[in-house]
Amino acid sequence: MQWIEKELQLLAADSLERYLNKSGPVAQSPGYISRGGRSMLNLSSNDYLGLTQHPAIIETMRQALLSEGAGSGASRLVTGNRLPYDLLEGALTEWQGCQASLVFANGYMANVGVITALVGREDVVFSDRLNHASITDGIVLSRAEHVRYRHNDMDHLRVLLHKHRDKRRKLIVTDAVFSMDGDQAPLHELVALKNEYEAMLMVDEAHSGGVYGLHGEGLCRQLGLQDEVDIHMGTFSKSFGMYGAYVCGSRMLIRWLVNKARPLIFSTALPPSVVAGTSKALALVQAEHWRRKKLNEASKLFRSSLFSSGFNIAAGDSPIVPLILGNNDTALRFSAALEAEGITATAIRPPTVPVNTARIRFSLSAAHTDKDLADAVSKIRLIGHQLGVLSP
């Protein structure tokens, strides 16, 4: 086992070793996190709508815990399929206006389950280079040919689709909003290419579900493309403030997944209280429009304030605002300086992002106040000057 120590030393030498952060005993208020007994502004959570501490969700979970018990006791196909699942899947189908829905234990398992169920050795998957790791892992596990196209490059994708046009099944898969850059996939063009080359199209709405669409249905719905996307996937761990994931599509697709998606078949069902809490979260995502509106306005202001200060900030309108620093060590020092100022914002380094694009990935929440964010911008500017990231 000595090799592990050597490898760890190499990681540390490149400022690439990762650590689990210690939490503190302080109760957390929305938008904040406790670290080592201090309450810190949390600019690194995916709690976009500020629902993780919602009293109505907590109360629903408490009631379900009392009526349904702690664990589900088995996988869904055995005896774990309790009433809260049927209620949630019915509500999801109505929300998305699709034929059927299926809940998975989390987004990682949903992506692995769907991709391995749809393609195999004789098939090919076209995947954006910046897609989430769970998509990559699903493709590798499926044994299909893994073809990566340059980020959002539709000309490149077309060439690759043409090259592999004779494969048995073709699947194009993309994040709707990319996790580390906050930019959007060109969904109109993807739909056109999928139709032209008779491929299946799967869209991962992990970062866009709850955030886009009149009732939080996601980016596909916002663009009017919900009926053109074959497999619509999203997670409950971000905007919903919960845990779990969903896949929406045709009745046939869902029947197939129930038979073939191994993470669904060979793993225990989520605790019923979690599923019940998610139904409550879904109702709030649909009804509380003010959360989306507030998040949207805060994202615009935060992004433009940092951009006009002279930081390297990509354009976009999502609550994910990456501040690109390049160097791993600068990113770590920036994050540490923010920590000293009472702000938690994690440095993201390779292999999560390409080499020389280390960054601070800010993610905003409807739980943040205008003052929280204005203060944060001042501190970020100050640190930018101190570290020489901004010219004087």
Ligand SMILES: *Cc1c(COP(=O)(O)O)cnc(C)c1O
């Ligand atoms: C977070 C995320 C996932 C995984 O979802 P979990 O529910 O946290 O497992 C999948 N895809 C994307 C794009 C994500 O950002």
